[in-house]
Each structure stands twice: as C-alpha cells, then as structure tokens.
Amino acid sequence: MALDSTTEKLSKLGIDGDLAASAPNLQKNIHLLSPQQIELAKILLETGQSHLFQHWAEPGVDDEEKKAFFEQVTRLNSSYPGGLASYIKTAKELLADSKAGRNPFDGFTPSVPKGEVLTFGDDNFINFEDAGIREAHKAAFVLVAGGLGERLGYNGIKVALPRETTTGTCFLQHYIESILALQDASCKLTQGKCQAKIPFVIMTSDDTHSRTLQLLEANSYFGMEPTQVKLLKQEKVACLNDNDARLALDPHNKYRIQTKPHGHGDVHSLLYSSGLLNSWHDAGFRWVLFFQDTNGLLFNAIPAALGVSAAKQYHVNSLAVPRKAKEAIGGITRLTHADGRTMVINVEYNQLDPLLRATGHADGDVNCETGYSPFPGNINQLILELGPYIEELTKTGGSIKEFVNPKYKDASKTSFKSSTRLECMMQDYPQTLPPTARVGFTVMDAWLAYAPVKNNPEDAAKVPKGNPYHSATSGEMAIYRANSLILRKAGVKVADPVVQVFNGQEVEVWPCIAWKPKWALTFANVKKKVGGSCCISQRSTMVIKGRNVFVEDLSLDGALLIDAIDHAEVRIGGSIQNKGWTIENVDYKDTSVPEELRIRGFRINKIEQLEKNYSEPGKFSLKP
Numbered sequence: 001m002a003l004d005s006t007t008e009k010l011s012k013l014g015i016d017g018d019l020a021a022s023a024p025n026l027q028k029n030i031h032l033l034s035p036q037q038i039e040l041a042k043i044l045l046e047t048g049q050s051h052l053f054q055h056w057a058e059p060g061v062d063d064e065e066k067k068a069f070f071e072q073v074t075r076l077n078s079s080y081p082g083g084l085a086s087y088i089k090t091a092k093e094l095l096a097d098s099k100a101g102r103n104p105f106d107g108f109t110p111s112v113p114k115g116e117v118l119t120f121g122d123d124n125f126i127n128f129e130d131a132g133i134r135e136a137h138k139a140a141f142v143l144v145a146g147g148l149g150e151r152l153g154y155n156g157i158k159v160a161l162p163r164e165t166t167t168g169t170c171f172l173q174h175y176i177e178s179i180l181a182l183q184d185a186s187c188k189l190t191q192g193k194c195q196a197k198i199p200f201v202i203m204t205s206d207d208t209h210s211r212t213l214q215l216l217e218a219n220s221y222f223g224m225e226p227t228q229v230k231l232l233k234q235e236k237v238a239c240l241n242d243n244d245a246r247l248a249l250d251p252h253n254k255y256r257i258q259t260k261p262h263g264h265g266d267v268h269s270l271l272y273s274s275g276l277l278n279s280w281h282d283a284g285f286r287w288v289l290f291f292q293d294t295n296g297l298l299f300n301a302i303p304a305a306l307g308v309s310a311a312k313q314y315h316v317n318s319l320a321v322p323r324k325a326k327e328a329i330g331g332i333t334r335l336t337h338a339d340g341r342t343m344v345i346n347v348e349y350n351q352l353d354p355l356l357r358a359t360g361h362a363d364g365d366v367n368c369e370t371g372y373s374p375f376p377g378n379i380n381q382l383i384l385e386l387g388p389y390i391e392e393l394t395k396t397g398g399s400i401k402e403f404v405n406p407k408y409k410d411a412s413k414t415s416f417k418s419s420t421r422l423e424c425m426m427q428d429y430p431q432t433l434p435p436t437a438r439v440g441f442t443v444m445d446a447w448l449a450y451a452p453v454k455n456n457p458e459d460a461a462k463v464p465k466g467n468p469y470h471s472a473t474s475g476e477m478a479i480y481r482a483n484s485l486i487l488r489k490a491g492v493k494v495a496d497p498v499v500q501v502f503n504g505q506e507v508e509v510w511p512c513i514a515w516k517p518k519w520a521l522t523f524a525n526v527k528k529k530v531g532g533s534c535c536i537s538q539r540s541t542m543v544i545k546g547r548n549v550f551v552e553d554l555s556l557d558g559a560l561l562i563d564a565i566d567h568a569e570v571r572i573g574g575s576i577q578n579k580g581w582t583i584e585n586v587d588y589k590d591t592s593v594p595e596e597l598r599i600r601g602f603r604i605n606k607i608e609q610l611e612k613n614y615s616e617p618g619k620f621s622l623k624p
C-alpha cells in the first residue's frame with residue numbers, strides 16, 4: 001500500500017499526519033488492521049506509545065505476529081474499565097505521585113474504628129456462631145485464587161496443597177466441604193426455608209485457571225454440584241517501563257506487551273460484569289464472603305463473623321486478628337479528612353506508622369495497654385452485604401483505587417529496575433463508600449482464624465523470632481494447635497505440645513487432630529460431640545470423618561481414624577493405645593521427597609493405628 005493513501009486512510013480515521021508520522025512502521029502495516037484495531041492504534045499513539053512499533057518489520061514479514069499484537073491490545077483494552085487510555089492516564093498520575101513521594105492518605109487523620117472483639121468459646125461467641133449459621137444459606141462465597149504465589153515458590157497451584165498431611169485434604173477440598181457443611185447446617189436450622197445451594201465463585205488467572213479447573217474435575221468438584229461453582233478468570237494488565245507510562249514489550253516477544261497480575265482487587269469488577277451479583281440478589285441471597293487461597297483456619301471464624309455482620313448490619317465486615325505494633329500486617333483504621341471525608345480502611349503497616357507520626361502521635365505505631373496495637377490486623381477476609389455492594393458497584397463498575405510500586409534504580413527516581421504495573425487490592429473496596437456506610441470489623445484470635453501459607457522455607461526461617469512464619473510448616477501445625485485448643489475448651493484434656501524445628505522454624509507440635517467440617521462447624525457442635533472425661537496424649541493422631549461420631553470418655557495414646565457415613569451413629573470411648581504415627585524431619589533440599597512435603601520439612605510416618613469405617617446405617621459403639 002502506498003504511503004500517501006495510507007496517510008489518507010489514517011486521516012479519515014482521525015489519525016492526523018503528525019501522529020501517523022510518529023510511527024512510520026505502523027503506517028506501513030496499517031492494512032493488516034481492522035477499523036476497531038486502527039482505533040486502538042490511535043489511542044496508543046495519542047498516549048505516547050509509538051515506541052511499540054519502532055521495530056515493526058516491513059509488510060509481509062511477521063504479519064501474523066503483528067495481528068496477534070493487536071489481538072492482545074484488544075483484550076487489554078476491553079478487560080480494563082475505561083480501556084487502555086484510562087489505564088495509561090491513571091498510570092501517569094500514580095507514577096508522578098510515587099516519584100514525588102506523596103502518601104495516598106495525606107491529609108487524613110487516623111483513629112481506631114468501631115468493631116467486635118470476640119473471645120472464642122464464650123456465650124457471646126456461641127450466639128454469634130448460631131446467628132451466622134442461620135444466615136449462611138443466604139451467603140455466596142468468593143475465593144480469590146489468581147495469585148502466582150511467588151513468595152511460596154511452589155510449582156503447583158496453592159489451593160491444591162494439602163491443608164494438613166494427616167488426611168492429605170487439599171485447601172480447595174476443605175473449602176468446598178466447609179461450604180457444603182454450612183449449607184446443610186443452615187438449611188436444618190431454618191427448617192428448610194433456605195436458598196437452594198450456596199454459590200461458590202473462584203477467581204483464577206492465566207497462571208491458575210486450567211489447573212484449578214482440572215483439580216475440580218478430577219475430583220468431581222469435591223462433592224459440590226458443578227453448577228454451584230463458577231470460575232471467573234482475571235486478565236493481567238500491561239507493564240510500564242518509565243514515569244511516562246510507556247508500555248513495556250515482552251522480553252521474549254517484541255510483538256507482545258509484557259503483562260503482570262493486577263491484584264485481587266479485580267474480583268469486584270469481574271463479579272459485577274459477570275451479572276452474578278444481581279442474579280444472587282434476585283434469588284434472595286444477602287451476603288458475599290471473600291477469602292484467600294491458603295488460610296486453613298478461616299472457616300473456624302466464618303460462622304461467628306457472619307453472625308456479627310447480621311447482628312450489626314455491617315455493609316462491610318473485615319475479619320481481623322490482634323496486631324502487634326509494627327507487625328507486617330495492615331491495620332484496620334478510620335481515616336478522617338479535614339474536608340469531611342471519612343472511611344474505614346486497611347492501612348498498610350509501612351504507611352500507618354508515618355501517618356500516625358504526622359498526625360500528632362509522636363511514637364507512631366505502638367502497642368496499647370493490651371500489649372497489642374489498637375488497630376486490628378487485617379487478614380483480608382471480607383463479608384459484604386449484597387444489596388449495598390450492588391448499589392456501590394453500579395456507581396463504580398467495580399473499579400478499585402489502584403496503586404503503583406516501582407522499584408527505582410536510584411534516588412533520581414527516573415528509571416525502574418524492572419517494569420512495573422498498576423495494582424489493586426480487594427480490601428480497598430470501602431475507599432469509595434459514602435460516610436453512611438456501615439463498615440466494621442470482627443477480631444478473633446490468630447490461633448483460631450489465621451494461618452496462611454505464603455512464605456518459602458528459606459524466607460520463613462529468616463522471620464524474626466516471635467513473628468508468624470506463614471509457611472507450609474506453620475500452616476499445618478496451626479491446624480493441629482487450633483483443633484487441640486478447641487477440644488480443650490470443650491473439656492478434653494489435650495496434652496501440652498512439644499517444640500520442634502522443621503526447615504529452620506521452631507514450632508509447637510500438638511497432637512495431630514483433624515476432622516471433616518461436617519463433624520463440627522461451630523464450637524456448639526464440638527461440645528455436643530465430645531463428652532465425659534477424654535484425654536489425648538501429645539504423640540496422638542485423631543481423624544474424624546463422620547457426621548454423627550461422638551467421642552465419650554476416650555483415652556487416646558496413639559492413632560485413631562474413624563470414617564462413617566451420615567446415617568451411622570458411632571460412639572467412641574475407652575482406652576486406645578498403639579504405636580501411632582510419628583513426625584519425621586525431611587530435608588528441604590532433598591528433591592527425592594515430594595515438594596508438598598519438602599516445603600513443610602516433615603512427613604508423617606504411619607506406624608500403627610486403629611482405623612474403623614462404618615459404611616452401613618445404624619448405631620455403633622467402639623469402646624475397647
């Protein structure tokens with residue numbers, strides 16, 4: 001195509017001569033593009049992206065790659081609210097703020113917001129759990145599972161990792177079984193006046209989508225009806241090379257823009273555009289619960305927290321744990337601006353201290369008389385009331401205030417060590433809410449509610465003493481500790497733990513106790529299922545897989561495994577002693593050991609156990 005007629009064609013499409021001249025190689029190849037793609041080319045040129053075409057070959061060479069480039073641009077444009085022009089404009093503004101060192105919360109004064117602080121096992125806690133179970137059939141669950149997990153460095157997807165290796169149940173199975181148990185319990189309590197099925201959405205990304213789907217399909221959705229589960233895939237966003245927000249080319253392919261994840265904040269726009277929220281609302285659902293990929297304790301906190309949401313009529317309820325001052329976890333904070341704006345929001349730990357100092361708290365982020373920071377620690381599990389959520393998203397389309405975090409080469413802040421991108425976080429949703437919105441939090445003990453698996457063994461071993469490791473080692477040990485402490489509170493004499501070191505991390509080793517969510521979802525359930533005088537030694541293992549298994553006057557010193565169908569009522573007691581299961585150290589670097597075990601630094605050696613399966617309905621007793 002002659003250059004003159006191309007310029008003419010471009011001009012007809014609104015691309016003026018100067019603009020076209022800034023990208024002569026694009027001009028030469030313009031005949032390859034559809035009218036919509038030419039519109040996108042115009043946007044790119046107008047936003048200063050002509051460098052993307054500098055290396056484009058003569059027509060006839062790499063034509064398929066050039067077309068593929070524009071297909072990618074089309075995807076990047078359509079998956080971002082406001083399109084690429086808006087992305088680049090926001091990027092320029094945020095990069096300028098970052099260069100100038102502006103704090104996004106400048107002008108705001110922090111104070112401690114109002115919320116509920118719960119004590120596990122007291123009457124208040126039990127009442128909230130009961131209220132939560134009543135509400136559960138009106139809840140939809142959303143798991144954000146699109147993250148790469150770079151810090152953990154595991155080769156598979158995180159939700160496929162065993163939550164604990166005594167039963168080998170993976171996180172996704174545990175989450176699904178917990179939701180199904182909530183569904184059943186809620187339906188029973190409301191005498192059948194319940195929604196049909198609890199919806200479960202999983203947000204995936206290109207990094208996790210196919211493996212998540214495979215895991216579900218290979219395991220018959222872990223007992224959930226496939227129609228209950230919906231996967232929403234988030235798209236990545238374009239990387240930025242410099243403060244002018246010039247897009248980065250993929251180092252492996254000069255006809256592609258480099259992309260990186262945009263963060264879990266995408267979940268709001270994806271839910272909104274999927275149409276699911278309105279369909280849930282029409283079907284009578286009232287709550288949306290958001291949670292993350294590797295917190296094996298979360299469902300210990302869900303019933304009570306949902307009860308708090310219902311009782312306090314919170315539009316937004318953030319689950320939180322007590323936070324030590326300066327601990328690397330965000331603080332839930334009320335921010336009030338001189339101009340009257342106010343919000344209750346997560347403030348990252350590295351922003352909280354300077355913000356406090358700048359607003360008259362000379363000591364910054366310090367503990368109060370409780371020994372903890374007065375700002376609760378955000379664990380990023382949110383409960384939103386569906387009606388107000390839809391109302392807000394109708395205004396915002398689900399777009400969440402973004403941030404940029406470039407790693408600069410030097411103090412001049414002119415160039416980056418590697419390309420950056422805009423990111424957004426799920427917990428920043430309340431930033432745009434009106435002051436009338438009811439935003440609160442629910443604090444529970446970390447031992448009960450929070451033990452994520454985020455760090456690889458080497459990094460975990462470097463965590464300063466007293467701070468949580470958040471590793472595969474601590475994540476599994478936290479399950480046994482929580483279950484032991486719950487049983488203790490219910491009256492079982494559970495022996496004290498011993499301290500052992502795995503992968504360089506010192507952890508408490510409690511008896512390895514695990515149960516299926518359908519056995520007990522709440523503390524009241526646990527209390528109903530254990531009775532008399534029970535004791536469990538430190539070296540013991542106990543696994544309960546049946547719904548109607550009752551533990552009475554049991555003395556356990558060894559391994560006991562009970563599996564029973566729902567219609568088998570099994571009573572277990574007496575003295576059970578055997579060689580049991582032991583925990584053996586494994587070396588993180590020993591590649592002959594499966595990765596799931598190596599990252600824990602231990603494996604379970606199954607020496608001797610009492611194992612009983614009850615597959616027929618009826619009443620049974622096991623009292624050796």
Ligand code: UTP
Nearest residue numbers: 144145146147148149150151261263264292293
């Ligand atoms: P993390 O903070 O654990 O981030 O995400 P990550 O990306 O998974 O891990 P690192 O930072 O690379 O080590 C918290 C939750 O948000 C999800 C994760 O899957 C996890 O459940 N997430 C994160 C997304 O769904 N999308 C994202 O773009 C990022």
